[in-house]
Structure formats: structure tokens, C-alpha cells
Amino acid sequence: MKSLAWFLGLIAAGLVAIAVLAWPAWLLVGPAFGIPFHRVASRVAMLALLVGFVLLARHLGLADRASLGYGLPRRRFVAETALGVVLGIATMLPVIALLFALDLREPKDLASGTAVLRIALAGLGSGLVVALIEETFLRGAMYTGIARESGARAAIIATALVYAATHFIGRYRIAAADVDAGSGLDMLAGALAAFARPLGILDAFLCLAGVGVLLGLVRRYSGHIAGCIGLHAGWVGVIATVRELSVRGTGHRYEWLVSGYDGVIGWLVLAWIPVIGFALARFYARRATANAAAASVPGAADQRREPRQPL
Numbered sequence: 001m002k003s004l005a006w007f008l009g010l011i012a013a014g015l016v017a018i019a020v021l022a023w024p025a026w027l028l029v030g031p032a033f034g035i036p037f038h039r040v041a042s043r044v045a046m047l048a049l050l051v052g053f054v055l056l057a058r059h060l061g062l063a064d065r066a067s068l069g070y071g072l073p074r075r076r077f078v079a080e081t082a083l084g085v086v087l088g089i090a091t092m093l094p095v096i097a098l099l100f101a102l103d104l105r106e107p108k109d110l111a112s113g114t115a116v117l118r119i120a121l122a123g124l125g126s127g128l129v130v131a132l133i134e135e136t137f138l139r140g141a142m143y144t145g146i147a148r149e150s151g152a153r154a155a156i157i158a159t160a161l162v163y164a165a166t167h168f169i170g171r172y173r174i175a176a177a178d179v180d181a182g183s184g185l186d187m188l189a190g191a192l193a194a195f196a197r198p199l200g201i202l203d204a205f206l207c208l209a210g211v212g213v214l215l216g217l218v219r220r221y222s223g224h225i226a227g228c229i230g231l232h233a234g235w236v237g238v239i240a241t242v243r244e245l246s247v248r249g250t251g252h253r254y255e256w257l258v259s260g261y262d263g264v265i266g267w268l269v270l271a272w273i274p275v276i277g278f279a280l281a282r283f284y285a286r287r288a289t290a291n292a293a294a295a296s297v298p299g300a301a302d303q304r305r306e307p308r309q310p311l
Contacts, residue, residue: 003060003145004158010052011166015188017048022184030176037174041187053137062141069140069225077226084218084230085124085237087283091276092238095269104258104268105246116245123240124233131232138163138212139219139228152220160212164205167261168194203270204261210273211235214280221284231280239264 022041029035057063065071072080099105138159147155172190174183194201215228222228239262248263249255259266 001146001150001154001158003142003149006056006060007142007145007162010049010056011162013052014045014049015169015191018045018191019184019188021048022187023179023181026179026183030179037176037179037183038172038187041184053141057141060141060145062145067141067144068136069144069219069228072224072226077224080222080224080226081230081233084227084232085128085234086230087227087280088231088234089238090234091231091280092235095272096238096242096264098268099242099258099264100246102254102257103249103252104254105242105263106249107246116241119244120237120241123244124237126240127233127236128229130236131229134163134166135215135225135228135232139215139225143216143219152216156213156216156220159216160209163212163215164208167208168201168205170194201259201261203266204259207259207265207267207270207273210270210277214273214277217277217281218284221281221288223288227284 018041021044022037025044026035026037026040030037030040054063057068062068070077096105100107142162143155143159146158169191170193172187172193174186174190198205215232218227218231219225242264243262248258257266257268258264
């Protein structure tokens, strides 16, 4: 799978950029503007990934809208994304309710309705940003490149595994007084430290991989990433809101059902994924079939494009 190798190489290049370029970049801006080393390192990696992504997409013939998953007209894309957000929130709330019922999450001090709304909107906003970036990269370009060479199944599995793994590239801090020429390597080692303890992240990794498979199925059936962005944003928005308004419950016999990764996902959410996965995959498969049937009706496309004239 050449496309997979290219994308893995791109991710590796972003990590190498931290080791090689973070310290010189920090010397230019860190001391003068008081910017922490870890922030400079993350921006260096993001810039390297962005430049590499643009070049790689062009090299592999993935720079067009359809290959990136944006083949729908803008209005339909927005509508499909909004539908995905609603479905994401609706499918996440039952398992969140179960977490509270089992005392695996405990509410913080009661916040006002305005504060809750503000927190929820902020969580959804951050979820949309995260989803837009990750889905364009994974279920957009990477999925298309692998699917063209090796089929949809390989694309779904590969993007799911990469999606899960990237969540454990953690944040690592180095005080300004301790920064030296080797801090880039220290930062890289600290960011990848979670992989040295695979059993400690197994529940969260499998949960995220399951989510990745589900999003890959939605991409496969729908033919675009609007639904993926919406679902992803809805899930992230709910989790961000829950984490802000509650704390992880401890000392309970079911505590092992929740991962230490974020205090929400884990074995319980992993068991929930096949349930919502079946429902969502079936929904999007039927939706794709209905859309294809409607498009095959003579004149249907023209009727959708042209508004009715008044009598």
C-alpha cells in the first residue's frame, strides 16, 4: 500500500521536525516573546504536516474536492454535517447517562444554564475544528488514496488504526530554563511515552479504533466526509462538555470500565460502539441507496437544481 506508506511517512516527518527544528525555532521566538517550548514544538510539527500534506495530496492526485471528501455541493455538505452533529450528540448521550448512573462521572458544583450553554457551545466549536482537520486528513485524503489501491476495507482499517494511535501522541512540557539543543529529542520522547506502556492505553486505543472503523463505514457508504465531520464533532463536543461539568468517579467497582485517557471513553464506550455502529452504518447505507435511486430518475437532478416557477 504505497499511499499508506506515504501518509505514515508524512506523520513520521512531522515528529522528526519536532526533534530537529523545535529548538532552533524556539531560539528565534521563545525567549523574546515568552512562548513555551512545547508550544513552539507543536507549531513546528503542525506546519511540517500542513506543508507535507499539500505536497503529498498533489503528488498522489488527491488534491481535488472529491478525493478530499468534499464532493457534495456546499449547501448539501453543510446540511449533512449538521445532521451528523445531531446524530453524534444523540448517540453519545445514552452512554454518558449510563456513566453518571454508575457513578463513573460525578457532577461538579451546579452551574447556571447560561454557563452550561456556553460550555456546550465551546465544546462543539472545538469539536468542529478537530473534526474538520482530522477527517480531511484521515477519511478524506488518506482513505481515498488507500481505497484506490487496496479497497475500502483496507482503507477503513488503516485509517482507524492511525486515528487511534495519533490520540496518544501526548503533551510534554519542558521549562524554559531547561531547554537546550537536545530538548527536541526530549520533547519527542515525552510525546511518545504512552506507547511504552501499551496495556495502559489498550482500552482507550481499542475504543478509538472502533470509532475510526465506524467513521470509515460512514465515509464508505456516504461517499463524502460531511457525516464523518458531523458525527466526530458531536461526539467530541459531548465529551468536552461532560469533562468540563463533571469529574471521574473513583473507588467504584465499575471504575475499570472507564479509561484514564480522558475519564469518559473505555470498555463501556467500546461496548456501545457496535450498537450505534450498526444503526449508523445502516442509516447511511440506506440513505446512499435512496439518493442513488433518486438520482437515477429522469429529470430528478434538474428538479433538485431548479426551483419551481410560480403558477
